[in-house]
Amino acid sequence: MEVDSNGGDNPSVNEGEQVEEPKKVNLEHNHDLIPTDSRHFAMNKKIRTPVKKRLEINDQAGIGVSRNYHSMVVEAGGYESLTFDERDAKNYINRARKLRLGEGDAKSLQSYFMRMQAHSEKFLYGIDVDEEFRIRNLFWADVRSRAMYESFGDVVSFDTTYLTNKYDMPFAPFVGVNHHGQFIFLGYGLLSSEDTDTFVWLFKSWLNCMSNNSPKAIITDQCRAMQNAIEIVFPQARHRWCLWHVMKKIPEKLKGYAQYEPIKLAMQNVVYDCLTRDEFEEKWEEMLTKFNFYDNEWLGVLYHERHRWVLVYVKVIFWAGMSTTQRSESMNAFFDEYVNPKTTLKQFVEQYDNALRSKVEEEKKSDFKSRHKLFDCLTIYGFEKQFQQAYTNTKFKEV
Known part of the structure; x- marks a missing residue:
């Protein structure tokens, strides 16, 4: 037993145990204060x-x-x-971030969704809300879109560029091509922003609607957030950049060079006229050398991602005959018949049914012509006759 400093026994301490020093509190600051x-x-x-x-x-x-x-x-x-x-x-x-809805927009969307679901239980939609339950993103797919995807869902185009400038809010349709070469709608989204998380939510909503049957190929513009989302949701799909969007940027990226016209011509020749990958590599190198483009960041990115947009790299994949230039132009022309810069979302939803009926009527007319107004064969060979009977008029002309 140990003896305390006062000479008395300390019964609380056993032999072999260390005595803890009493704890002290220093109420004075022992470091400098940093107001910032x-x-x-x-x-x-x-x-x-x-x-x-x-x-x-x-x-x-x-x-x-x-x-x-x-x-x-x-x-x-x-x-x-x-x-x-x-x-x-x-x-x-x-x-x-939320959908910038005008007066009556939310009610119009709700009424439209309820009307479509009452008409068919196969009409599906999804609403993404924030912490305050404000609508952030929307997705919907009607019965026809889901049915068309079963037949024409191998290749899908996804584009958010059309309505962005008009509504300050991306309208994001999933677009395919039917047996007449006409574009068809395979689903729709209205987005409050264009970041990776938003695209992941939209792609997952659409994929779930299509029975988790992922497309084999998808075409978009050069959006990094979109590319990230595709890699997450559609990892097996071949992703291609829209060539129209790439080439449209030539004036913006290269107009400042003194030799702009020869540069534009050289760029077009490299992209459109090369027949093999080796020829593209050779012509691209010649273009960089001739115009001293080795430090051009935009061209560097394009070359690094050449497998996404250069024709000789993407032609080995089935793209359903989809022409990116024709797709963008025809989409714009179609919407111009129904909306203008002053059209509200409420008016757009009201016009939506009219637009769909127009697309259905267009396809019915093409079906009729393919059944009753066949194109004449140009040869006497039997296989051409077989093509004539098997294909629609549009595809027969292509063959």
């Missing part, structure tokens, strides 16, 4: 209403979160002058 650190504490973080509005406007204008936040930093005179950081800005923007 206070803005990092959650209790001090706040995004004021005018700043929230600016963040939303910049986001709607397509300005990324980093640039959006940095503009606030510059305007405030430095990071220390802000009461929030980039993560806070990103979280707020994600919460604020």
Whole structure:
């Protein structure tokens, strides 16, 4: 037994045990205070209403979160002058993103969905809402779209570019091609943003609607978020960039060069006139050397992703005869008959049935012509007669 400092026995301590030193509390600060650190504490973080509005406007204008936040930093005179950081800005923007519905839009959508489901239980739709139950994204597929996908779902085109400028809100149709070479709708989406998470939600909703039967090939524009979502939801599908969208960017990316006209001609020759991969590689290298394009970032990305858009690389895959240029132009021409820059979403939904009936009537007319107004054979060979009887007029002309 040990003896305490006062000479008395200490019964609470056994032999061999160490005595713990008494704990002390120092009420004095033993480190320097850093006032600027206070803005990092959650209790001090706040995004004021005018700043929230600016963040939303910049986001709607397509300005990324980093640039959006940095503009606030510059305007405030430095990071220390802000009461929030980039993560806070990103979280707020994600919460604020929702479909920009006008007066009567939500009611029109609800009425349309209820009417279609009452007509057929095979009409499916999905609604994605935020934490405050505001509509963020929509998806729907009618009976005809689901039926057409069973026959013509091998190749799908997905495009969000048409209505973006008109409504500041992407209308995202899934488009295929039927046996007449006419484009057909295979599902539809209305989106509040164009990020990876949004596309993943839409693609999964559409895939579930189509009995999880993934397309073999899909055509889109050069959207990185879209590409990420395709790799997640359709990992086995061959992904191709729309050639029309790629070539449309030539003026934007190369117009500043003094030799723009020869450059544009060289680019077109390389893309359209090469018959083999080796020939493309040779002509591409010649173009880079002639115009000193080795430091051009845009061309570097195109070359790295050449398997997604160059004709000699994609021609080995079945694309259902889908022409990307014709697809984009015909889609625009079709919608121009039903909407204009002042059309509201409510009006668009009301016009939607008219547009669908127009597509159905177009196909019925083509079916009739293929049955009763056959194109004449050009030869005496029997196999041409077989083609004439087996194919629609459009496909027979192609053969």
